[in-house]
Amino acid sequence: MRILRVISSIDPTGGGPMEAARKVDTTLKHLGHHIELVCLDDPNANFISDYPVKAHALGPSKGSYQYNKKLTPWLDKNADSFDAVIIDGLWQYHSFGAWRSLAKKNVPYFIFTHGMLDPWFKKTYPLKHLKKWLYWPWAEYKVLRDAKAVLFTCEDEKILARQTFWLYRANEAVTAFGTADAPDRGAYLSKNFLETYPELNGKRLLLYLSRIHEKKGCDLLIKAFAKAAYQDVSLQLVIAGPDQTDWSPTLKILAEQQGISDRISWLGMLSGDIKWGAFYAAEAFCLPSHQENFGIVVAEALACGKPVLISNKVNIWREIESDKAGFVDDDTVEGTTRNINRWLALNPTSYADMSEKAKQCFAQRFHIRRAAERMIEIIKENNH
Structure with missing residues (x-):
């Protein structure tokens, strides 16, 4: 055709x-x-x-x-x-x-x-x-x-x-x-990413990878992370993506006001192997959007076996919740905080199970x- x-x-x-x-x-x-x-x-x-x-x-x-x-x-x-x-x-x-x-x-x-x-x-x-x-x-x-x-x-x-x-x-x-399928060189890509950003070595990474835009709920994520970060000094929020509306300076001021400016890494737009390395190096992926018809990045995170923490305004939230491939809550500071806390509460066995379900969710629904x-x-x- x-x-x-x-x-x-x-x-x-x-x-x-x-x-x-x-x-x-x-x-x-x-x-x-x-x-x-x-x-x-x-x-x-x-x-x-x-x-x-x-x-x-x-x-x-x-x-x-x-x-x-x-x-x-x-x-x-x-x-x-x-x-x-x-x-x-x-x-x-x-x-x-x-x-x-x-x-x-x-x-x-x-x-x-x-x-x-x-x-x-x-x-x-x-x-x-x-x-x-x-x-x-x-x-x-x-x-x-x-x-x-x-x-x-x-x-x-x-x-x-x-x-x-x-x-x-x-x-x-x-x-x-x-x-498409995520590259199958996860360990190599993660290592390459951490060599590129050595300050992230030894950190537990929560990844946001999308446009820096009001509808994506970046401000909610910063406030929610500030409420949860005290639980583990190794927690680090990675915010990666292009900023077409010049919102980043305002968000960085917000991070300072919340007392977590040193707990957030701003990496700009990532692509290719470095982008995939970010997915593989992270423990979880977060997208607390106010509006999202699908979210390609959510599917990419699932393909890498990463639990996704999303709002119920990401329109595939029902599938994520049904498959137990992550956590879903309101597009509010409180809802985003609950998602982060649920992820942090997972024991190693529960985390491994959710990671496997994330891969299955991708393969069955979003390939x-x-x-x-x-x-x-x-x-x-x-x-x-």
Whole structure:
């Protein structure tokens, strides 16, 4: 099958959707499908040439909306050579620009919302939501309405999406989602990570690895860790990830106010072997998000056999809780503290059991091959 992916950007600093696209496209290619991608990035960006399938970069684009006049004509010319088009994400020009071309063609298109219709954004950013309402009826509503299917990564995300705009019509489908196997050189990668950051040797590491963003609950994590850190002087919180909103200085002040600035290591964005080394060197992974439609990093932690401490606003929390692959609680300081304390209370046998269940949870629910196969199933089911 010939599939085209349309996405605003494949810059890896953008987080989960970009990482998911890379992993799924690699897997689809290995399964024998022909995959290409069109994005609105600058073609000279180094991550364009690194992409695993042919990437057509039409940028640079304009403003935060990423307007690009080249997209619709490019699709007018090229889309007919594909069996299906996958659009990733909303609220930037790529989705509306793709609709302008594809709505008048026979090529079916499918759209991943990636949690962008979650009502959390409506409650947290009411002014931005009002701005989106002005845009919704004549653009994004039509993008969803005319898609062969709107793809959600779990039932929770699908149900929540219906609550954001009263004018909503979509052929909804739930697909598996996930990531590839973790590298099997865990001991080597952990050793390499600790050699890179020798100050972490001998520490019990609690890892946060994601974007530094308000919705991720980083402030909750710092306050909760301050309440639990007294239990073991070797406990160290590792915060790793890109900071696109310049929130880190405020968080570091918070850490000082909580008296734990020396108990937190800020490593910036990690990738490749160093990222995997961080997972393997950690005892547990924590993501107390206020909103998370899936959380690729949660699946990556599970793949490494790490118990995950997540909020019940991470939409795969039911699966984690059911499989006993970690601990789930509210997206509050109190809930995050309870999660940390439950992890610290595990004896060696209980920890080993939870670690094994984390691996099983990943293999059964979140392996990328199943996600790729399910995507093909949905395309075939709706390609009439």
